[in-house]
Structure formats: structure tokens, C-alpha cells
Amino acid sequence: xxxxxxxxxxxxxRFGAVTACEGVSLDLRPGEIxxxxxxxxxxxxxLIGQICGGIAPDNGTVSFLGRDVTGLSTAARARMGMGRTxxxxxxxxxxxxxxxxxxxxxxxxxxxxxLFRRALAxxxxxxxATAALERVGLADHAATRTAELSHGQxxxxxxxxxLTLAPRAFVxxxxxxxxxSEGSKRMTAFLDELRAEAPILLVExxxxxxxxxxxxxxxxxxxxxxxxxxxxxxxxDARVRAAYLGESA
Amino acid sequence: MKREMLxxxxxMAGLLVVPLWAWAVDEPFTITLATRxxxxxxxxxxxxxxxxxxxxxxxxxxxxxxxxxxxxxxxxSHAQTYDPIMQWPLLVEGTKVMPVIWIVAVLAAALAAxxxxxLSLRTSGVYFIMITLAFGQMLYFFAISWPxxxxxxxxxxxxxxxxxxxxxxxxxxxxxxxxxxxxxxxxFSARLAASPFGLALxxxxxxxxxVEAVGLSPFRLRLAAFVxxxxxxxxxxxxxxxxxxxxxxxxxxxxxxxxxxxxIILGGVGRLYGPVAGxxxxxxxxxxxxxVSDYWHIFLGLLLLAVVLFARGGVIGTLAGRKVAHD
Ligand SMILES: Nc1ncnc2c1ncn2[C@@H]1O[C@H](COP(=O)(O)OP(=O)(O)O)[C@@H](O)[C@H]1O
Ligand SMILES: [Mg+2]
Numbered sequence: 001x002x003x004x005x006x007x008x009x010x011x012x013x014r015f016g017a018v019t020a021c022e023g024v025s026l027d028l029r030p031g032e033i034x035x036x037x038x039x040x041x042x043x044x045x046x047l048i049g050q051i052c053g054g055i056a057p058d059n060g061t062v063s064f065l066g067r068d069v070t071g072l073s074t075a076a077r078a079r080m081g082m083g084r085t086x087x088x089x090x091x092x093x094x095x096x097x098x099x100x101x102x103x104x105x106x107x108x109x110x111x112x113x114x115l116f117r118r119a120l121a122x123x124x125x126x127x128x129a130t131a132a133l134e135r136v137g138l139a140d141h142a143a144t145r146t147a148e149l150s151h152g153q154x155x156x157x158x159x160x161x162x163l164t165l166a167p168r169a170f171v172x173x174x175x176x177x178x179x180x181s182e183g184s185k186r187m188t189a190f191l192d193e194l195r196a197e198a199p200i201l202l203v204e205x206x207x208x209x210x211x212x213x214x215x216x217x218x219x220x221x222x223x224x225x226x227x228x229x230x231x232x233x234x235x236x237d238a239r240v241r242a243a244y245l246g247e248s249a
Numbered sequence: 250m251k252r253e254m255l256x257x258x259x260x261m262a263g264l265l266v267v268p269l270w271a272w273a274v275d276e277p278f279t280i281t282l283a284t285r286x287x288x289x290x291x292x293x294x295x296x297x298x299x300x301x302x303x304x305x306x307x308x309x310x311x312x313x314x315x316x317x318x319x320x321x322x323x324x325x326s327h328a329q330t331y332d333p334i335m336q337w338p339l340l341v342e343g344t345k346v347m348p349v350i351w352i353v354a355v356l357a358a359a360l361a362a363x364x365x366x367x368l369s370l371r372t373s374g375v376y377f378i379m380i381t382l383a384f385g386q387m388l389y390f391f392a393i394s395w396p397x398x399x400x401x402x403x404x405x406x407x408x409x410x411x412x413x414x415x416x417x418x419x420x421x422x423x424x425x426x427x428x429x430x431x432x433x434x435x436x437f438s439a440r441l442a443a444s445p446f447g448l449a450l451x452x453x454x455x456x457x458x459x460v461e462a463v464g465l466s467p468f469r470l471r472l473a474a475f476v477x478x479x480x481x482x483x484x485x486x487x488x489x490x491x492x493x494x495x496x497x498x499x500x501x502x503x504x505x506x507x508x509x510x511x512x513i514i515l516g517g518v519g520r521l522y523g524p525v526a527g528x529x530x531x532x533x534x535x536x537x538x539x540x541v542s543d544y545w546h547i548f549l550g551l552l553l554l555a556v557v558l559f560a561r562g563g564v565i566g567t568l569a570g571r572k573v574a575h576d
Pocket of ligand 2: 087
């Protein structure tokens with residue numbers, strides 16, 4: 001078996017009386033999409049926050065590229081190659097689409113301590129940004145203010161910014177949330193190919209997308225992983241059907 | 250964008266023409282008013298880097314303004330009494346040379362901004378405002394209780410400091426120095442805003458999580474911005490002291506910090522030339538309304554209220570329309 005790129009070991013996080021994550025251990029291997037599903041409030045975003053930094057676990061560790069990163073900042077993890085997209089788009093709304101993508105390229109370069117050169121006149125930064133926008137189909141909107149994008153386009157831009165980092169692993173929190181079925185389909189096709197570049201830990205509500213994409217699935221309920229396996233195994237799992245998929249069979 | 254550039258150019262032209270006209274008709278007081286505008290605008294250009302781009306509402310920039318002022322006061326007072334500032338471990342003497350005074354003022358203000366920023370940037374929002382205010386007040390009370398340099402009464406300098414090849418006692422020549430420094434600072438902030446650093450700082454104001462997720466530290470970006478910001482305001486402080494040939498703890502007061510913010514709000518938050526428009530409007534109002542009524546601050550308050558409620562882009566925003574994301 002190949003070494004996992006990313007792994008969590010017994011992550012536990014409590015918010016007062018609420019246990020958002022309890023002993024969550026899962027891993028992400030090269031070339032795969034590992035989907036995490038679960039009802040609202042199951043602790044999926046809390047899990048991602050602990051993986052990417054920003055939420056410190058009460059217990060457990062996160063390892064990335066063979067290194068324990070539990071004590072590292074979000075920025076340090078990103079510099080190692082963790083490419084994150086947010087459930088609620090975190091973009092600079094006043095800036096143009098291109099500027100948002102260039103921000104990713106500035107991060108990929110490792111620092112923003114160039115005070116004099118114009119960012120948008122820097123051909124390196126610009127090329128990297130434009131290439132990412134082209135891949136998600138936003139190149140024509142480069143000069144548009146981000147606030148004027150449709151919801152679906154913002155989701156695409158989220159992915160484009162992560163692409164500029166050329167990450168070693170993607171961690172995506174509901175990239176298809178709120179997209180129309182057409183947009184969802186295109187994003188599904190895109191992620192399908194993206195996994196060859198870097199594996200994807202995918203939190204998603206859209207079941208069609210999850211079943212179409214996932215190599216492996218983990219089901220989170222009340223902060224615990226109640227089942228983990230291939231799509232077929234999960235579909236057949238009685239506990240999962242009771243707890244989450246609903247009794248339709 | 251085009252339109253905003255025209256307005257900016259007109260503003261600078263106006264700030265140049267008024268004192269030149271005053272010089273031609275021999276009205277030195279008007280030249281002094283224009284010099285005040287240039288210097289106070291410079292102080293606000295400094296704050297605008299932190300506030301306009303970085304979203305850091307510092308109510309403590311008087312600290313840097315005052316440090317710049319006292320840098321000038323201390324250096325010049327030692328120079329005029331031929332009494333060295335210290336003799337051991339190395340001899341440090343006062344100076345009346347402006348460029349040297351400016352370098353000391355800028356470095357001292359930058360160092361103070363590094364310390365104050367490192368401590369206060371751990372907080373945000375109202376806490377940040379309160380902590381920066383507290384640091385400003387600390388320096389204010391320190392200056393009051395420091396008898397070596399005049400305490401509450403402040404320090405007077407007999408003659409204005411020197412600049413190579415110029416006669417600084419001639420109001421128009423001193424104005425030229427201040428105007429040139431203002432233009433330089435504006436050029437610097439324009440470059441800064443368009444640089445990768447400016448892009449990231451501007452993004453950190455809007456969405457810090459995103460900035461972290463691309464591997465940059467919002468804290469470091471803000472700290473660097475705060476230091477640059479404090480340094481420029483410090484330079485303005487040194488010029489202001491030289492204009493008045495006088496420094497006092499008032500430069501450190503929270504009212505001073507408030508006025509610098511007012512210039513930015515009046516001119517338009519996040520507008521590069523907002524500080525120039527704001528300072529010009531403020532000094533003009535102070536001059537004309539001040540003659541009419543001692544309570545002119547009430548009018549200023551009403552005007553501020555109107556800007557905040559109805560014209561959020563301030564003078565520049567009202568004239569130039571919505572801010573265009575620069576390409
Ligand atoms: N910062 C927080 N403070 C208190 N409770 C929180 C916080 N974040 C999440 N929770 C709680 O933890 C649980 C898991 O939330 P979350 O991770 O957002 O779930 P999901 O993303 O699966 O919908 C929920 O009960 C939520 O109310
Ligand atoms: Mg969530």
C-alpha cells in the first residue's frame with residue numbers, strides 16, 4: 001500500500017457540551033478522491049478546520065506528507081501544499097477575479113514582500129493566475145469584480161485560487177454547494193480529472209457527485225466515523241442507511 | 250478610474266497653485282495654511298496605508314506623529330544649545346539638518362510602530378481601536394511628565410531647521426519641501442497598493458482566511474503595513490514641528506489621532522488621494538468657520554455625519570464615483 005499523503009489520527013474536538021469530532025481517523029492516498037459525507041452538524045467543517053489549521057484539536061494529530069503538522073499554522077500548511085476551498089466562498093469581493101487568482105500565485109511564490117513591482121504586471125504571477133482561471137472556465141471574467149460573479153462562478157474561482165498553489169493535496173468543503181445541476185456536472189467532470197494531479201479530500205452534500213467521484217467514502221455522524229469504504233460497501237451498509245441515507249430500501 | 254486620476258491631479262495642482270498665488274501677492278499666512286495641509290495630508294497618507302488598504306482603524310497614530318515631532322524637537326534643541334544628547338558610550342550630538350532629523354524621526358516612529366503593532370495586531374475591531382488609543386495616551390502622559398524636554402509646556406526651537414541649498418525660513422521654500430515629500434509619499438503608496446504586498450494586504454482586510462489558505466500570514470502583512478504607516482506619519486510629525494518651530498504633548502493627544510482619521514473619512518476611505526482632499530477641506534473649514542464661530546467643530550461633526558450616512562466615498566468618492574478595481 002502507498003503512503004497516505006494526508007492522515008488524521010484520532011481527532012477529537014469539543015465545543016462546550018457538543019462533541020463536534022470524536023476520534024476521527026482517516027487518510028488520503030495518492031490519486032484518489034476520498035469523500036466525507038454526513039448530515040448537517042455532523043462535524044465535517046470542524047474536521048476540515050482541524051486538518052487545514054485554524055481549529056486546534058483537543059486530541060489527536062494530523063500528518064501531511066509524512067510530517068506531523070498539528071502544531072503548524074494554516075499558512076505553513078498551505079505552503080507545504082495543502083490546497084483548501086471553503087464552504088462559504090472566502091474571496092476578496094471588491095477585487096477582480098484576476099486579482100483573486102494572482103493572490104494565490106503570490107502565495108505560491110512564498111511571500112508578498114515585493115513592495116514595488118506591480119502585481120498585475122508581473123508576467124510570472126499573471127500567467128500562473130490566468131492558467132488557473134482558464135482551467136475552471138473563468139478566463140473571460142478575469143476583469144470582472146468578484147462581487148458581480150454568480151454563486152456558481154464564485155465556487156469555480158474558489159477552486160481556481162487553490163489551483164494556483166499547485167497543491168500536493170486538495171481539501172474541499174462542499175465545492176458544489178448551491179450550484180445548479182449544470183454547474184455541478186461540470187465541476188464533477190473537472191474534479192474527476194483533477195485527482196490525477198493531487199488527491200482530493202472532498203466534503204460534499206451532493207450525493208450524485210459523491211457516488212460518481214469517490215474512490216472511498218467516510219460517513220460522519222455526530223462527530224464519529226460510522227463507516228468507511230468503497231461506494232458499494234457504503235451503499236450496502238445498514239447503519240449508514242439507517243443513519244443517513246434514509247430508509248429508501 | 251480615469252476620472253479619479255483627473256480629480257487627484259486637480260487636487261495636487263490646487264495645492265500647488267494656491268500658495269504660489271499667495272507668494273505672488275505676498276500673503277505668507279496662506280502659504281502657511283497650505284503647508285499645514287500638505288503636512289497633515291502626509292500624516293494621513295501614512296495612516297491610509299494601514300486604514301485604507303489594511304482596514305486597521307488605528308486611533309493611536311498620534312503616537313507616531315508625536316514621536317516624529319519630538320525627534321525634531323530633541324535633536325534641534327540640543328543643537329541650539331551645543332549640548333550633546335549623550336556622551337557615553339558614544340558621542341551623539343543634536344542636529345539642525347532636516348534630512349538627518351527626518352531619518353531619525355522615520356526610524357523612531359517605525360520602531361514604535363513595530364512594538365505597538367506587534368502587541369495590538371493580536372486583537373481586532375473595537376479592541377484594536379482601544380489598544381492603539383491606549384498606546385497613544387501612554388506616550389501623551391509620558392511626554393507631559395518628561396521635564397527634560399519641556400513637559401507639559403513643550404519645546405520651542407528658535408529658528409527653523411536647515412535644508413541644503415534652500416532657505417527654509419522662506420515660507421514658499423519650506424512649502425516646496427513639504428509638498429515634495431507629500432508627492433513622494435503618494436507615489437510610494439500608489440506603488441505599494443498595486444504591488445503583491447498591497448494586493449495581499451487588501452485581501453487580508455476582506456478575507457483573512459483566504460490569505461492564510463494561500464500560505465500568507467495576515468498578521469505579518471498587517472504588521473509590515475503598520476510599520477510603514479507609522480513611519481510616514483512620523484515624518485509628517487517632524488515637518489509639523491518644524492512648521493510651528495514648537496513641539497508639545499498635544500501632538501500625542503487622541504484628538505490628533507482623531508483628526509488624522511477625520512481627514513481620511515472626509516476624503517474617502519481607501520482612496521489614495523483621500524487624505525489630501527480631507528486635509529484640505531478640514532483646514533479650509535477650520536479657517537473660515539473658525540472665524541465665524543468658536544464652535545466650528547459642531548459643523549465639522551455634522552459634515553462627518555453626512556459623509557458617513559450619505560457619501561461613504563467622501564469627497565473623492567462623491568466626485569469620482571464608485572471605486573474601480575485597478576487592473
Ligand atoms: N465555533 C463553534 N462553537 C460552538 N459550536 C460549534 C462551533 N463550530 C461548530 N460547532 C458545532 O459543532 C457541530 C459540528 O459543526 P460543523 O463541523 O459545522 O458540521 P457540518 O460541517 O458537518 O455541518 C455542530 O453541532 C455545530 O453547532
Ligand atoms: Mg459544514
